[in-house]
Amino acid sequence: DAGVIQSPRHEVTEMGQEVTLRCKPISGHNSLFWYRQTMMRGLELLIYFNNNVPIDDSGMPEDRFSAKMPNASFSTLKIQPSEPRDSAVYFCASRPSGAYEQYFGPGTRLTVT
Amino acid sequence: SQQGEEDPQALSIQEGENATMNCSYKTSINNLQWYRQNSGRGLVHLILIRSNEREKHSGRLRVTLDTSKKSSSLLITASRAADTASYFCATDGHDYKLSFGAGTTVTVRA
Numbered sequence: 001d002a003g004v005i006q007s008p009r010h011e012v013t014e015m016g017q018e019v020t021l022r023c024k025p026i027s028g029h030n031s032l033f034w035y036r037q038t039m040m041r042g043l044e045l046l047i048y049f050n051n052n053v054p055i056d057d058s059g060m061p062e063d064r065f066s067a068k069m070p071n072a073s074f075s076t077l078k079i080q081p082s083e084p085r086d087s088a089v090y091f092c093a094s095r096p097s098g099a100y101e102q103y104f105g106p107g108t109r110l111t112v113t
Numbered sequence: 114s115q116q117g118e119e120d121p122q123a124l125s126i127q128e129g130e131n132a133t134m135n136c137s138y139k140t141s142i143n144n145l146q147w148y149r150q151n152s153g154r155g156l157v158h159l160i161l162i163r164s165n166e167r168e169k170h171s172g173r174l175r176v177t178l179d180t181s182k183k184s185s186s187l188l189i190t191a192s193r194a195a196d197t198a199s200y201f202c203a204t205d206g207h208d209y210k211l212s213f214g215a216g217t218t219v220t221v222r223a
Contacts, residue, residue: 004155031209043156043201043213056210091155100144100205104155 002026004105006092012111018080021108024073025094033102034067034077035091043091049075082112117145117202117214125220132189134217136202137182143207145178147187150199150216159200160187192221 005024013019025032034046047057052069060067064083069075079086089109093102120135136145144163148156162169162178162185169176175188189196199218203211 033211042215045210045212048210050209056208093156095209100161100209101146101158102156102211103158104148106155 004092004094004103006090006105006108008108009106010109010111012113013082014113015083016081017112018078019082019086019110019112021077021090021092021110023075023077023092023105025075025092026096026103027073028096029094029103030072030097031095032069032075033093033095034075035093037089037091037107038087046077079110082110084112086110087112117204117212119200119202119214119217121217122215123218123220125222126192127222128192128194130192132192132196132219132221134187134200134219136185136187136214138185138202138204138212138214139183140204140206142180142204144205145176145185146203146205146211147174147176147185148201148203148213150201152198156201189219192219194221194223197221 007022030051032049037043046059047067048055049069067077089107091107093104095102117136117138126132146161147159150156160171160176162176173190178185199216201213201216203213
């Protein structure tokens with residue numbers, strides 16, 4: 001049974017470059033969440049989709065961040081332009097309809113130099 | 114912003130001992146969940162307790178919830194080296210969004 005898949009697992013980029021993180025949720029799950037984890041701020045919810053529609057993006061730090069979910073099996077989180085303070089581990093999680101628990105991917109460790 | 118706060122921040126115990134960690138939160142909740150994160154990995158759901166429940170068990174895990182005090186505790190009995198991880202409480206405030214605490218890092222010494 002495949003879990004949530006994220007790619008890439010590690011990304012190192014220079015300040016100013018565009019970064020795209022990818023997520024494939026568990027098949028049949030209808031909610032998808034993007035989180036960011038840092039030592040300073042802990043685990044923060046960035047955006048939440050339900051049935052491919054963005055429901056709450058209040059956690060997106062600024063306009064440099066955007067997220068899309070073109071279909072039920074794929075989502076992207078884009079940062080353009082990237083800055084050193086964006087360095088963090090980004091997690092994608094999915095949740096089946098009617099359930100409360102979330103299933104997390106392995107994360108993408110982003111380093112912006 | 115973080116809703117839950119775990120206590121202690123770190124815990125070191127001997128294999129076979131019990132580990133207890135606490136979580137306090139601020140606002141009304143629908144349920145409270147506990148997750149484990151091994152180093153360099155994603156979070157794994159452990160157990161969920163609803164707001165109308167006071168105690169729940171799952172294997173070696175025991176969770177309590179006191180809504181009047183806005184607090185929860187997670188007890189891991191007979192700890193093993195494999196229990197070494199960070200443990201997070203997460204509150205679900207009726208909107209399906211989870212708000213995570215800062216976590217408790219547990220180290221189980223062999």
